[in-house]
Structures are given as C-alpha cells and as structure tokens.
Amino acid sequence: MVELNPSHRKLVLTVLAMATVIGAAVLLSIAVGRGRNPTAPASTASAAAEQAAGKEAGPLWAKACAKNQDGVDTCYAEQFVIAQPQNLVLLHVRIGYIGPQGMPRLIVAAPPGVWLPGGLTLTLDKNKPIALPFNSCDAGSCLAAVEMDQDALKQFTAGTVLMAHYVLANNSPVDVPVRMAGLSDALKTVSAK
Numbered sequence: 001m002v003e004l005n006p007s008h009r010k011l012v013l014t015v016l017a018m019a020t021v022i023g024a025a026v027l028l029s030i031a032v033g034r035g036r037n038p039t040a041p042a043s044t045a046s047a048a049a050e051q052a053a054g055k056e057a058g059p060l061w062a063k064a065c066a067k068n069q070d071g072v073d074t075c076y077a078e079q080f081v082i083a084q085p086q087n088l089v090l091l092h093v094r095i096g097y098i099g100p101q102g103m104p105r106l107i108v109a110a111p112p113g114v115w116l117p118g119g120l121t122l123t124l125d126k127n128k129p130i131a132l133p134f135n136s137c138d139a140g141s142c143l144a145a146v147e148m149d150q151d152a153l154k155q156f157t158a159g160t161v162l163m164a165h166y167v168l169a170n171n172s173p174v175d176v177p178v179r180m181a182g183l184s185d186a187l188k189t190v191s192a193k
Helices: 006-031 047-054 150-158 183-188
Strands: 062-067 073-083 088-096 105-110 120-124 130-132 142-147 161-167 173-179
Touching: 073 173, 073 183, 088 161, 088 173, 088 183, 105 120, 105 161, 130 142, 150 183
Parallel strands: none
Antiparallel strands: 062 073, 073 088, 088 105, 105 142, 120 130, 120 161, 161 173
C-alpha cells in the first residue's frame, strides 16, 4: 500500500469525489434519454418522457389509498409517467382531498437527482406556469406540493396536458407531459372530507 502525504491524499479524494459526481450525472442523463446524444438540443431531452406519456398501458389515473398517521385510509387519484424501456419513473402525480380541512392538494414526485433550487414548473395546457419548490427529498424522490382551491381543481379536471418541467443536477432539462384524461373520473372515486 502506498502512503500519501496529506496534500496528495486530499487531491486524490477530491478527484475521486468529482469522478463520482460526474459518473452519477452521466448515468442519470442516460436514464432519461439524453446520454445517447450529448449534443442533442434541449427540446429532445425529454424524448423518453414524451414517449412514455403517449403510450397507454392502462388507465392514466387510478385511485390509490395509504394510511395516514392516525391509521385512517387517505385516498387520492394518481398517475405515474414511466419511461420505457428503462422502466424509469419520471413523475408521480397525486391529486386528492388530502389538504387541510379536506381541501384538494396536488403532490408531484420527481426522481432523485433533480436540481433542487430549480424547483418544479407546471403548465396546464396553455395557462400561466406555476413554479413550485421541492419540499423534501428522500432516496426515492423529491416532492413538490400545493394546496388547490375548487376552481384550480376544475381547471385540472377539464385540462388536456399538464407539462411538468424540472432540471437534473447535471443541468439537463426534463419536460414530462402528464395526460389529464380520466382525472375527473378517478377523483369521483375519492371522497372529499
């Protein structure tokens, strides 16, 4: 084993850390479809997302339930946008009457590796974009949430496409279209409190 002096050891550790970060960024870039052509324009950064949203494997929106801290089932409508063939979840969107006093709430989960200061931008059809910060992250996702009023919920249920935009830590933009067809029907199966 070679013994390094402290300054050389620090340099080696710095290089290893940089290589790890660069490697993770490259792998994440490949996972979302950018890695095949690093000179591709930003508009093609989300080819996998567009492809995923265009394929119907079943109902776009489905009812799901989870137990809250009191052990009571809390239900909501959810949709996963999954890139194929990587089977990579690009976005997980939940809408339900799960806010304070049973108000509608939108929760969006993006994959780990997003650039946190960039947040998440949502655009429903041609409406004004809504910027949301990421509230929290864990090993599986980063979450952004917002309370909705009834007017906003009506716009979502009448909408066609919700475009979600985020940026990866390697500065690659990702645009994920979420088809809104079926949201109204799924929400009818979810009781408002």
